[in-house]
Amino acid sequence: MLHELRFYEIAAGHLDDYINHAGKVAVPFRGDDYGKLLGFWACEIGAMNCVFNLWEHESVATREVLRAKLAQQDVWRNDYLPHSQPLMRRQFSRLLTPLADVNVPTTTGNLYHLRIFRTRAGKTAAFARLLQDELPAPLWDASVAVWTGNSGEINEVVHLSAHAATQSPAQIMQSAAWRTFLKQHGAMVEDMQTSLMTPAEFSPWR
Numbered sequence: 001m002l003h004e005l006r007f008y009e010i011a012a013g014h015l016d017d018y019i020n021h022a023g024k025v026a027v028p029f030r031g032d033d034y035g036k037l038l039g040f041w042a043c044e045i046g047a048m049n050c051v052f053n054l055w056e057h058e059s060v061a062t063r064e065v066l067r068a069k070l071a072q073q074d075v076w077r078n079d080y081l082p083h084s085q086p087l088m089r090r091q092f093s094r095l096l097t098p099l100a101d102v103n104v105p106t107t108t109g110n111l112y113h114l115r116i117f118r119t120r121a122g123k124t125a126a127f128a129r130l131l132q133d134e135l136p137a138p139l140w141d142a143s144v145a146v147w148t149g150n151s152g153e154i155n156e157v158v159h160l161s162a163h164a165a166t167q168s169p170a171q172i173m174q175s176a177a178w179r180t181f182l183k184q185h186g187a188m189v190e191d192m193q194t195s196l197m198t199p200a201e202f203s204p205w206r
Helices: 015-030 060-071 074-087 124-133 137-142 169-173 176-188
Strands: 002-010 036-045 050-057 088-098 110-119 143-149 156-164 189-199
Touching: 002 015, 002 060, 002 143, 015 036, 015 050, 015 074, 036 110, 036 169, 050 060, 050 189, 060 074, 074 088, 088 156, 110 124, 110 169, 124 143, 124 156, 124 176, 137 143, 137 156, 137 176, 156 169, 169 189, 176 189
Parallel strands: none
Antiparallel strands: 002 050, 002 088, 036 050, 036 189, 088 143, 110 156, 110 189, 143 156
């Protein structure tokens, strides 16, 4: 099992334009034929004017085959890319391996919290396992998945959690339980990025 987390930085003022175009053209056309879409989010806090989307593939090899096939499709080449590419300022893709089965959100109307850690050399597996197995109850209950990276920067761990939209950003991003966990294990971490995201209407995980 392989997951791909894609990141797009969109031109200022055009985030809604890109999301609307993706929702009307790219997502309906792709379906599950070129990888399975799990989530599609706009970033609210953290990286600005950005979109994240998460795809599931059988393997790196099958992803490459499907990406090549997608690039040959007329709808993709003529209807999607000419309108989406001018809106993009930067793109990045992470190929990720989940530590365990994904805890698929069963509710809708969630806010999603994405944390990307760069660990100290030699500490990636240990820190990922702590996130998977040792989070205190309030954080564990919200946890969706923990991944280690297969591309991009080495020594990366990615954690995604889902929270009821009734919670404030401060409650989600600065919980006492999280501060305690990071105080205990933060020596393993060199750097951390954090983003609070809202799902698009067409996102399977909402």
